[in-house]
Amino acid sequence: MATAEGYLRRLTRRLTEDPEQQDVEVLSDEAATTGAQRAIDCRRGQEVTMVGTLRAVETNAKGCAGGVRAELFDGTDAVMLVWLGQRRIAGIESGRTLRVHGRLGKLENGTKAIYNPHYEIQK
Structure with missing residues (x-):
């Protein structure tokens, strides 16, 4: 009976939890299992290795010199x-x-950035 209660509790949580929060937890866990650094812990000037998902891509962006x-x-x-x-x-x-x-820097607006990073596509 305890197993069924635990299953129902997990199922209810999955159905009622914000999907974005679920994605955040999955991404954070995935980064931790690969040995990558968490972006929130990294500081300007550090050489870093990170794993994450691309949320947006811009080509020929303004201020990006093509x-x-x-x-x-x-x-x-x-x-x-x-x-x-x-x-x-x-x-x-x-x-x-x-x-x-790559080495962590910042954009003009203070956003964390890595210029010309080495990368591997994971999925």
Whole structure:
């Protein structure tokens, strides 16, 4: 009987919990299991490795000198990935999961950013 109660409790939680919150938990857990750093803990100037999902991708973005910008979200914070001088990068599209490595900086507006990161497409 306890097993059925536990199952019903988990099912009820899944059905009533905000879907965005569920995604945040999944992303955060996934990043932790890969040994990547959490974006919220990273500071400017650090060399970092992160895993997250691309939420938005812009090509030829203003102020990006004809580059590509992509927002990576790992469940704790967002980091802007900026590839300078690129018009398009194959495989870099919304919904993709990436593992990125580079030095953390900031954009003019204070947003965390990694310029020209090394990346691996995970899914």
